[in-house]
Amino acid sequence: MPLLSRFETPAALRDFPLGSPFYDRWSEKVDELMGRDRFPGSAGPEPAPIGTPVGEFFSPHRHDVNPIAERSLVWMGFPRELLINNRDNRQLAFESGDTRSATERTTQVEYLEWRVTREGDRIKKVTFVTETKEYWEVMFAFDPNRVLDLYRTLVDPSITMAQITDSAGRYNMLNEFNTSRGIVHLIGISPDNTLAAAIGLAQGSVGGPGRRHVRDNYEITSFPRTSADPRVGIDLDDLARKGLSVTAAEAVGLYMAAWDDTGWTKPDGSPVGNYWRVVRGHPGAALRLEYEVPAAERFDVSDIKIGGRPIRFGGHLAEHITVTVVGRAGVRP
Amino acid sequence: MAKENLDKIIAELSKAEGEIKPQERGAVNATFGERAKQAKKQRSKVAPHVGRPGAEPKKDQRAAAKKLEKVATPFALSLEFEPVFAENERKNIQGNIIPGFNKDYQYFLFYRIKTVKKAKVWLRWIAPLISSMEDVLAFNRLYRILRYRLGSKDVPIKATWVNIAFSNAAVAKLVSKEAALSFGDQSYRQGLAARSEYLGDPTNPRSSGNKNKWVVGGPDNEADILVIVAGDAEKAMLDMVDQIKTEADRGGLTLLFEQAGETLPGRLRGHEHFGFKDGISQPGVRGRASDAADDFITPRYIDPTDPRSDLFAKPGQLLVWPGQFIVGMQRQSPEDLFTAAPEATNFPNWARLGSYLVCRRLRQDVKAFWEFAIDTAASIGLPARKFASMLVGRWPSGAPISRTPGADIPDLGADDLANNHFLFDDATRPSNLIPVPGYPGDTYPQAAADLLGAVCPHFAHVRKVNPRDSATDLGKIADSLTRMIMRRGIPFGPPLLGVGLLRPPLWKKERGLMFLCYQGSIEDQFEFLTRRWSNSTVQPNVGGHDPVIGQEGSQGNRDRFIVVPTSPKPTTVKIKDEWVIPTGGGYFFAPPIESIAEVLGA
Numbered sequence: 001m002p003l004l005s006r007f008e009t010p011a012a013l014r015d016f017p018l019g020s021p022f023y024d025r026w027s028e029k030v031d032e033l034m035g036r037d038r039f040p041g042s043a044g045p046e047p048a049p050i051g052t053p054v055g056e057f058f059s060p061h062r063h064d065v066n067p068i069a070e071r072s073l074v075w076m077g078f079p080r081e082l083l084i085n086n087r088d089n090r091q092l093a094f095e096s097g098d099t100r101s102a103t104e105r106t107t108q109v110e111y112l113e114w115r116v117t118r119e120g121d122r123i124k125k126v127t128f129v130t131e132t133k134e135y136w137e138v139m140f141a142f143d144p145n146r147v148l149d150l151y152r153t154l155v156d157p158s159i160t161m162a163q164i165t166d167s168a169g170r171y172n173m174l175n176e177f178n179t180s181r182g183i184v185h186l187i188g189i190s191p192d193n194t195l196a197a198a199i200g201l202a203q204g205s206v207g208g209p210g211r212r213h214v215r216d217n218y219e220i221t222s223f224p225r226t227s228a229d230p231r232v233g234i235d236l237d238d239l240a241r242k243g244l245s246v247t248a249a250e251a252v253g254l255y256m257a258a259w260d261d262t263g264w265t266k267p268d269g270s271p272v273g274n275y276w277r278v279v280r281g282h283p284g285a286a287l288r289l290e291y292e293v294p295a296a297e298r299f300d301v302s303d304i305k306i307g308g309r310p311i312r313f314g315g316h317l318a319e320h321i322t323v324t325v326v327g328r329a330g331v332r333p
Numbered sequence: 334m335a336k337e338n339l340d341k342i343i344a345e346l347s348k349a350e351g352e353i354k355p356q357e358r359g360a361v362n363a364t365f366g367e368r369a370k371q372a373k374k375q376r377s378k379v380a381p382h383v384g385r386p387g388a389e390p391k392k393d394q395r396a397a398a399k400k401l402e403k404v405a406t407p408f409a410l411s412l413e414f415e416p417v418f419a420e421n422e423r424k425n426i427q428g429n430i431i432p433g434f435n436k437d438y439q440y441f442l443f444y445r446i447k448t449v450k451k452a453k454v455w456l457r458w459i460a461p462l463i464s465s466m467e468d469v470l471a472f473n474r475l476y477r478i479l480r481y482r483l484g485s486k487d488v489p490i491k492a493t494w495v496n497i498a499f500s501n502a503a504v505a506k507l508v509s510k511e512a513a514l515s516f517g518d519q520s521y522r523q524g525l526a527a528r529s530e531y532l533g534d535p536t537n538p539r540s541s542g543n544k545n546k547w548v549v550g551g552p553d554n555e556a557d558i559l560v561i562v563a564g565d566a567e568k569a570m571l572d573m574v575d576q577i578k579t580e581a582d583r584g585g586l587t588l589l590f591e592q593a594g595e596t597l598p599g600r601l602r603g604h605e606h607f608g609f610k611d612g613i614s615q616p617g618v619r620g621r622a623s624d625a626a627d628d629f630i631t632p633r634y635i636d637p638t639d640p641r642s643d644l645f646a647k648p649g650q651l652l653v654w655p656g657q658f659i660v661g662m663q664r665q666s667p668e669d670l671f672t673a674a675p676e677a678t679n680f681p682n683w684a685r686l687g688s689y690l691v692c693r694r695l696r697q698d699v700k701a702f703w704e705f706a707i708d709t710a711a712s713i714g715l716p717a718r719k720f721a722s723m724l725v726g727r728w729p730s731g732a733p734i735s736r737t738p739g740a741d742i743p744d745l746g747a748d749d750l751a752n753n754h755f756l757f758d759d760a761t762r763p764s765n766l767i768p769v770p771g772y773p774g775d776t777y778p779q780a781a782a783d784l785l786g787a788v789c790p791h792f793a794h795v796r797k798v799n800p801r802d803s804a805t806d807l808g809k810i811a812d813s814l815t816r817m818i819m820r821r822g823i824p825f826g827p828p829l830l831g832v833g834l835l836r837p838p839l840w841k842k843e844r845g846l847m848f849l850c851y852q853g854s855i856e857d858q859f860e861f862l863t864r865r866w867s868n869s870t871v872q873p874n875v876g877g878h879d880p881v882i883g884q885e886g887s888q889g890n891r892d893r894f895i896v897v898p899t900s901p902k903p904t905t906v907k908i909k910d911e912w913v914i915p916t917g918g919g920y921f922f923a924p925p926i927e928s929i930a931e932v933l934g935a
Binding site: 069071072073074075076080084087088089090191192197200201215216217218220223224225226227228229230231234235238239241242257258260261262263265270271272273274306307308309322324 | 517520641886
């Protein structure tokens with residue numbers, strides 16, 4: 001298979017006209033991340049060098065590999081750590097899950113973040129995102145006004161440039177319209193909800209020293225309490241153990257793959273309608289997803305019950321959203 | 334391939350099953366302790382952390398891993414860390430939870446409390462009849478000794494067991510509303526009918542599976558009490574049932590529904606109505622019944638020199654901490670395969686040593702299942718029996734398709750030390766077993782690595798509800814251990830298979846599975862397995878619905894699909910019909926035996 005000439009934008013977003021040099025800028029950014037020999041700042045294992053017998057993580061832009069399989073690596077959007085730390089008190093887990101602000105460390109660590117729009121104590125809308133800061137930083141570097149336009153479209157038409165930048169005019173991802181008053185993209189800081197972290201996780205999962213003795217997944221026992229890290233780590237290590245070359249499939253990104261509203265009922269007890277709206281991305285690969293009951297229905301999200309339980313937190317929905325990255329495995333020609 | 338004929342398939346299935354061979358393995362534990370003492374421990378190393386900066390494993394996880402690395406004596410994990418069930422615990426835990434009745438004849442009585450005062454008298458009457466873990470373990474011990482001595486499975490001792498469980502509404506009636514509210518499992522407090530839609534059951538009131546049409550457990554006919562009677566001999570069991578019913582009539586109870594269950598006859602013993610051997614894969618319970626080094630609750634068959642002896646009771650049977658099934662005991666850590674997590678705290682004191690019981694009466698439409706299998710197999714060029722086995726993940730004999738992709742091996746299906754020994758993601762290595770009298774060893778082909786689901790598809794029932802060594806949407810393998818349930822189901826209704834010529838009246842008779850399972854949390858175990866894995870097209874791994882028990886219920890839609898690993902491209906197959914239809918049940922709690930008379934009956 002010929003080398004990939006250019007990395008695609010997440011979900012093939014077209015935030016600029018076709019042919020815009022922006023797409024080259026984004027591709028360069030992904031290439032920078034995919035082509036790293038190691039993940040800077042990580043105390044974790046290095047990826048296997050290209051060509052090692054235990055497999056490798058490769059950049060399809062730099063190395064020619066014949067793909068033989070693609071595999072969607074899916075995980076639960078709600079933070080697993082909150083559920084296992086509050087095993088006997090799910091209410092507390094969901095209360096903790098809605099924390100997201102510039103000053104407090106977000107608890108939303110599964111590459112899915114959300115914001116609940118309330119009127120009083122009633123939930124009107126829940127907005128979910130998987131877009132990474134890198135995409136918005138590259139956009140801002142290329143055309144700050146386009147970023148401002150998108151903020152105005154997605155959050156509030158009255159937003160000014162000064163409100164999303166710092167005193168030096170640089171993009172401030174922790175601006176209030178991406179934290180306390182709105183949501184545009186991921187901000188997770190520890191652990192990082194960034195594309196660099198996701199790619200670094202994938203690179204670090206492959207055949208690092210000390211992992212080559214592993215014969216099956218029962219022998220891999222040490223992982224963080226998230227769903228995402230062990231999911232990606234175990235699966236990619238497993239593919240690499242088979243001697244395969246692995247990478248992130250195009251378009252490289254983090255997506256909401258599915259959302260399941262089985263057993264969600266209207267106030268009259270009947271099944272809810274389709275109140276999901278993919279705002280950025282597309283079904284199966286959503287980047288921004290909103291859940292809001294149409295005005296004609298005359299009730300709110302708070303009036304919906306999931307399995308007989310009223311929705312009180314955004315996390316009640318996040319538990320039923322599946323996040324994914326798509327891995328690709330192949331062999332050297 | 335020409336389309337196969339339904340009658341022919343059914344007839345073939347009826348004839349072609351391997352003999353269910355008696356398992357002459359009863360006394361193996363006699364030598365186990367000695368071997369355990371002599372053998373050397375070979376623990377696998379713990380792989381280094383992989384994950385994002387800031388998401389390192391917690392200190393306690395690292396400590397647990399290090400602790401295990403230091404363990405030097407054989408079965409140290411079992412002998413040093415696993416609990417010894419005290420006499421009080423063995424006498425209070427109901428026997429169907431652990432080790433399980435596993436009788437050929439069972440009977441289920443669903444009662445509504447009419448008069449609380451009289452019901453309490455009845456409870457005090459029935460309490461001494463309730464069979465404990467101690468009772469069942471003692472019987473099983475004696476049975477194994479006799480079977481070994483006689484060299485035959487036909488052992489001249491019989492037992493009839495009784496167990497009981499209560500809905501949350503019953504606790505409110507018999508104890509107090511506060512007591513009912515103090516059960517932390519919210520699903521139990523709500524009841525099965527309130528959770529029906531969440532489980533994917535049909536929401537259309539005209540559908541036969543809609544909860545309003547259930548024979549028991551619907552919004553208007555929820556049972557307060559479930560009595561389970563089980564026996565080796567049908568007559569003795571029915572005598573006990575009659576006695577209980579007579580007393581219940583006097584005891585202020587209304588019988589809402591009764592159901593007999595019976596193991597399928599002859600060669601189909603242990604199979605469910607579609608024709609597949611059922612109940613093969615059960616979790617093993619960590620712990621011992623006494624201080625004796627070899628008196629394990631779940632017998633151990635893996636040689637202590639094999640590092641997997643601390644993970645598995647027998648090949649493929651993962652060991653799980655008992656709190657996953659008994660509230661108030663140490664639970665399974667979702668972080669580490671070996672370590673325990675603290676016991677649950679969200680239940681009233683008197684409920685300690687009890688267990689949540691889910692009962693689902695599932696009607697099986699055998700004709701619809703096999704017609705789908707035959708039609709679809711013909712359309713994608715596979716033999717019907719092979720395709721049907723891909724839906725299940727096992728051949729009708731119980732042989733895993735992972736171990737024998739091409740054809741059934743009935744002897745493998747009947748081999749308890751081999752039929753559950755397979756991984757999905759990596760090639761399965763043989764286990765070293767302790768000597769088992771008369772057992773020649775597992776000589777069948779081992780399963781090859783099947784990470785991508787080319788042999789056992791990701792939708793296959795056994796892969797959906799037990800992902801084994803696969804990562805899931807919840808990440809690590811240890812988390813999957815916290816989802817396991819203790820299944821105690823039995824078929825009901827007349828069999829279709831094995832009866833010769835099929836006539837329409839027989840097709841029309843109702844048949845199915847009385848599905849029962851015990852767990853420490855209905856929401857985190859039974860409901861999770863059902864809603865999050867069986868019913869999902871993407872969880873635990875992408876590939877479609879579980880075509881056997883999975884249901885689709887999003888926005889009232891019922892259509893399911895599976896992605897069949899055909900060559901050169903996978904084929905997406907839509908499923909319109911349903912062949913497992915819920916027709917009743919309930920969420921119950923099986924309390925410790927002393928609380929039946931002293932709390933609920935007081």
